[in-house]
């Protein structure tokens with residue numbers, strides 16, 4: 001099992017670093033690097049090459065990656081970042097439940 005417990009479209013909160021306290025939806029998970037990209041969090045400036053002779057290049061702001069250990073699933077009910085536990089359902093599917101209130105994330 002990989003160390004990353006979060007998935008694309010999960011709603012998470014950043015728990016450390018300069019973006020601490022920010023919340024957002026996961027846009028992308030880079031499982032091999034243990035990093036995630038969160039919507040509207042950790043904007044970095046990127047230089048973009050001109051797409052064509054007619055179109056100018058320039059600096060664009062884009063979400064940068066954040067290490068997965070710096071984010072937690074955000075539970076609306078608990079109103080904070082929470083740990084989760086896995087539970088296997090009768091149909092064989094595994095769901096993630098909030099360790100605090102038992103709410104399902106899946």
Ligand SMILES: [Zn+2]
Nearest residue numbers: 075078098101
């Ligand atoms: Zn909860």
